[in-house]
Amino acid sequence: MARKIIIDTDPGQDDAVAILLALASPDLEVLGITCVAGNVPLPLTSKNARVVCELAGRTDVPVYAGCDRPLARDLVTAEYVHGKTGLDGIELPEPQMPLQDQHAVDFLIETLRAHPAGSITLCPLGPLTNIATALQRAPDIAEKIAEIVLMGGAYFEVGNTTPAAEFNIHVDPQAAEIVFKSGVPLVVMPLDVTHKALTTRARVEAFRNLGTRVGHAVASWTDFFERFDMAKYGSEGAPLHDPCVIAYLLKPDLFTGRHINVEIETTSELTMGMTVADWWRVTDRAPNAMFMGDLDADGFYKLLTERIARL
Ligand code: RIB
Ligand code: CA
Numbered sequence: 001m002a003r004k005i006i007i008d009t010d011p012g013q014d015d016a017v018a019i020l021l022a023l024a025s026p027d028l029e030v031l032g033i034t035c036v037a038g039n040v041p042l043p044l045t046s047k048n049a050r051v052v053c054e055l056a057g058r059t060d061v062p063v064y065a066g067c068d069r070p071l072a073r074d075l076v077t078a079e080y081v082h083g084k085t086g087l088d089g090i091e092l093p094e095p096q097m098p099l100q101d102q103h104a105v106d107f108l109i110e111t112l113r114a115h116p117a118g119s120i121t122l123c124p125l126g127p128l129t130n131i132a133t134a135l136q137r138a139p140d141i142a143e144k145i146a147e148i149v150l151m152g153g154a155y156f157e158v159g160n161t162t163p164a165a166e167f168n169i170h171v172d173p174q175a176a177e178i179v180f181k182s183g184v185p186l187v188v189m190p191l192d193v194t195h196k197a198l199t200t201r202a203r204v205e206a207f208r209n210l211g212t213r214v215g216h217a218v219a220s221w222t223d224f225f226e227r228f229d230m231a232k233y234g235s236e237g238a239p240l241h242d243p244c245v246i247a248y249l250l251k252p253d254l255f256t257g258r259h260i261n262v263e264i265e266t267t268s269e270l271t272m273g274m275t276v277a278d279w280w281r282v283t284d285r286a287p288n289a290m291f292m293g294d295l296d297a298d299g300f301y302k303l304l305t306e307r308i309a310r311l
Pocket of ligand 2: 009010011012014015038039125126242
């Protein structure tokens with residue numbers, strides 16, 4: 001029985017690889033892809049998600065547009081990382097598949113209400129605006145969600161957008177606060193673990209050597225995507241953040257972490273969007289998240305390359 005998931009995303013090259021990994025894996029049934037403003041504005045994220053579905057030959061997967069800006073702050077985008085299209089690195093055809101008419105938030109609420117409790121996992125890969133809006137509009141869905149497995153936040157790695165905040169949480173801290181206080185079981189892939197999922201020449205060439213359109217696209221995206229992080233961190237490669245979420249669903253034992261309390265800074269402008277993770281359990285605040293700290297990077301890339309090869 002395939003695990004039912006909904007991917008909420010702001011593609012972005014790393015989101016695109018995560019979506020491909022999910023679509024290549026029969027262990028997962030992608031009920032829909034909901035798009036949010038983040039790396040690039042909503043018109044582009046909702047276009048890019050369809051580009052990726054068509055690249056994977058999966059135009060059967062419904063794509064929905066959601067919130068076009070954070071709950072309470074101006075939208076901050078990241079073209080400096082992802083390029084002006086959000087999927088720079090390779091030219092791909094304009095999508096032919098339509099966007100669904102239904103708003104992503106209504107799709108999330110309707111789908112969760114229509115399925116048995118605990119049968120759907122949400123996989124947010126961008127700012128948490130859609131998820132928070134759904135929880136606010138329909139509090140009854142909180143107990144319907146099996147688990148939220150998200151990419152966002154940081155503790156030891158601290159911020160990649162401000163000195164204190166990781167991009168997804170920084171864009172919409174109020175949304176993150178709603179999700180982290182929702183009581184829904186959370187699995188968090190912070191920069192602490194995604195910064196250990198670094199591309200290398202060999203890993204990118206393994207994608208290119210698949211000799212497929214998808215392999216070529218993934219190699220081209222990672223070639224483009226890594227230039228920013230390599231310049232900034234002086235690292236050999238770039239972190240493939242979002243595929244960690246899907247890899248966890250497929251092989252959880254690739255990851256290790258701690259079930260701890262994580263709360264979101266939403267008042268200080270200096271540390272706005274920081275994920276305050278009680279990694280050392282120095283408070284009596286109740287644990288609310290499985291916060292990942294390490295992964296088997298070779299195992300991660302082996303899984304990713306094997307699955308991408310199927311498309
Ligand atoms: O900070 C990394 C996160 O921000 C990733 O999800 C990337 O796609 C961007 O959304
Ligand atoms: Ca993302």
